[in-house]
Amino acid sequence: MTLKVTNLYSGYRQVPVLKDINFEIKFGEIVGLIGLNGAGKSTLLKTILGLLKAQKGEVSIDGTTIQANHSQYAQQLAYIPETPILYEALTLKEHLEMTALGYGISTEVVMERAEPLLKLFRLDKHLSWFPAHFSKGMKQKVMVICALVTDAKVLIIDEPFLGLDPLAIKHFTNLLKERAEAGSAILFTTHVLSIAETLCDHYLMLQAGQLIASGDLPSMQMQLNKPDASLDELYVMIAEEGLASEVGGEV
Incomplete structure (x- = not known):
């Protein structure tokens, strides 16, 4: 393959x-x-x-x-761009839920997969945060997590x-x-x-x-x-x- x-x-x-x-x-x-x-x-x-x-x-x-x-x-396919692309009106948790919807994976499975990644990148306390509160590095980590929770x-x-x-x-x-x-x-x-x-x-x-x-x-x-x-x-x-x-x- x-x-x-x-x-x-x-x-x-x-x-x-x-x-x-x-x-x-x-x-x-x-x-x-x-x-x-x-x-x-x-x-x-x-x-x-x-x-x-x-x-x-x-x-x-x-x-x-x-x-x-x-x-x-x-x-x-999953894509991590050079410049993070996030929706300002969506929280981190909602970005993960949107990823689940886009790839036809249940929200429960995506959140279960995301949990260790969120802890690893120290974002587990920020699920309710909006992108405006994230640094560039934090935004990049969100993109990484969203890509890695898929089956791509x-x-x-x-x-x-x-x-x-x-x-x-x-x-x-x-x-x-x-x-x-x-x-x-x-x-x-x-x-x-x-x-x-x-x-x-x-x-x-x-x-x-x-x-x-x-x-x-x-x-x-x-x-x-x-x-x-x-x-x-x-x-x-x-x-x-x-x-x-x-x-x-x-x-």
């Missing part, structure tokens, strides 16, 4: 940002999507989520596409560590490992490569809308002809090459 992207072209106003993207993520794997700002990471995530329509190619989850069965496809087999996460304190980052990375071990596929973007290097099974490296390297670190070292480079060194090398090509000369 996989999240599969095949010959994908996607972008805005018929102008492709992504060009011929191909990869698979098996259920149980954690994959890091890395690249400079503007490389196409957000476009890829939005296309997988169905927020952007692919211009060409296909995205499928366990063989199901959004075109073939929108409801079944969507039920298998694919987690799409955009810059998950922004706004989280070191303790919350530790808890969150452990939860992602547990979720992968339970059989979920996880795709996340991050510029915090030190965390990615310890957390990810594989990587996808985007540059100018194209997938220029993928696989585990040894595979990417071989693809980029840098056998001894760390993930950070590979990223810096590709970033500098990309910037140099943009200006037509040396950075």
